[in-house]
Amino acid sequence: MMHAKNQRGFSLIELLLAIFILGIGIISIATLFPAGISQQQKTTDDVIGPIVARNAMTILRSRLSQNDFGGAEPFEEDWAPYLCQLSLSQNGINPWPTVCGDWMWRRPGIVPDNYGTDGDQTSLSIRGAIDIFGTPNTEIIAGQGSPFTEDWTDRTFVKGDLSGDSLIVPVPGIPYNRAKYPSYDTDIPSDGVSNEPGTPLVRIFASERQYPMWDGVAENRPKAKYYWDCMFRRYEGRILVAIFVYRVIDPSQTGAYSVDTRQYSTPNLPLRVNLFSESSTGSWNAGQGADLLVGSELDDPLEQQHQWQYPGQWIVDQNGNVHTVQNGRRRANDTEPVRLTSPPSELQVFLQETSFGSSAINVNWWDPGFNAQQNGIQYDGVVTDIWFMPTSDSKGRKLIPVYAMVEAL
Structure with missing residues (x-):
């Protein structure tokens, strides 16, 4: 009678070892999927971001022209000497003047997100809109208040009406061309939205600042993939626009x-x-x-004012230059300093009034402590102020910076 050979099976230890090896392989493969998804999203952002920014510029150029904006001095008589005197005194408020009337980056007025009355279609449509030339006295809807505006002076200016009377008016957040727009403009748009007399009415609705845009009923406005915001600057007599594109993650x-x-x-x-x-x-x-920003590792990138350190962040400085973060920080225990994609650019300044050559010079007048170096080329302290999209807001929503650009209007 034939007897079958004894066939030895796998031991428990061998089985556990095989499962362990298989698990390592599966985990290694699984870790590739989130990285792949993240890279795919970044690739999409790199493609769509410039498209959204270009669409934003198209909208702004369809509503605004260089001639709609004005200098600062018609609204604040004490402002003009600071910008127009050819004085290189380091003790002055503006030791490095640009063209008379130029002004630094200004964010347009914005209509609060709880403005007006819930359920009212006009209120819903106007919430979140930007009001380019709004003032603290601009009534968007009669009796409902004004947009939030950025102050660049505490003063008001006197504006005469057609009969010769005068009116004390707060300065706009962004100066407009008083020669183009009359002292009194009593026109009220057909939608019933009123405006401060003499202030140009230019608004970009929240539904227009999302991509894809929405042209339906305000209460039905859906989530969008991308959003954009902007700011303006007058430099060398021309208006520059900075566009910031971002995504919003809010489950x-x-x-x-x-x-x-x-x-x-x-x-x-x-x-x-x-x-x-x-x-x-x-x-x-x-x-x-200078692309390595020593000292940044001492700040907490979770705090909103330090969220410019976010990896891939887009930053605009006071000179109108755009910077990107190559190696960033997400947490306070990230010990390496932030590294920019490239160092900031040096600035050309002029040591003597006779060196100007023209009324327009490329200077940094934001910092009154500016010291010229090396025959008119400035290397130290060339970036004093920055603007960027934070990576979170007070509601806990996550904002993902996608793209930024600066162009003449």
């Missing part, structure tokens, strides 16, 4: 996104930070090696 969001304004009284996006007073880096320098 609890059931309707459309609007900029969070409930803890603010002035426009808050893009966020502005003075590096000297609000960052451990201090003002940024130019030159070789």
Whole structure:
């Protein structure tokens, strides 16, 4: 009678070892999927971001022209000498003047996200809109209040009407061309939205600042993939526009996104930070090696004023230059300093009044402590203030910076 050979099976230890090896392989493969999804999203952002920014510029250019904007001096007589005197005194408020009437980056007025009455279609449609030339006296809907505007002076100016009487009016957040727009403009749009007399009415609705745009009923406005905000600057007599594109991640969001304004009284996006007073880096320098921002590792990137350190962040400085973060920080225990994609650019300045050559010079007049170096080329402290999209808001929503650009209007 034939007997079958004894066939030895796998031991428990061998089985567990095989499962362990298989598990390592599966985990290794699984870790590739989130990285792949993240890279795919970044690739999409790199493609769509410039498209959204270009669409934003198209909208702005369809509503605005260079001639709609004015200088600062018609609204504040004490402002003009600071910008127009050819004085290189380091003790002055503006030791490095640009063209008379130029002004630094200004964020347009914004309509609060709880403006008006819930359920009212006009209120819903106007919430989150930006009001380019709005003032603290601009009534959007009669009796409902004004947009939030950015103050650049505490003063008001006197504006005469057609009969020769005068009116005390707050300055607009962004100066407009008083020669183009009459002292009194009593026209009221067909939608019933009123406006401060003499102030040009230019508004970009929240539904227009999302991508894809929405042209339906305001209460049905859906979530969008991308959003954008903007700011303006007058430099060398021309208007520059900075566009910031971002995504919003809010799992609890059931309707459309609007900029969070409930803890603010002035426009808050893009966020502005003075590096000297609000960052451990201090003002940024130019030159070789200046892309490594030593001191940034001392700040907490979870705090909103330090969220410019986010990896891939897009930043606009007071000179109108765009910076990107190559190696960033997400947590306070990230010990390596932030590295920019490239160092900030040096600035050309002029040591003597006779060196100007023209009324327009490329200078940094934001910092009154500016010191010229090396025959008119400035390397130290060339970036004093930055603007960027924070990566979170007070409602806990996550904002993902996608793209930023600066162009002439």
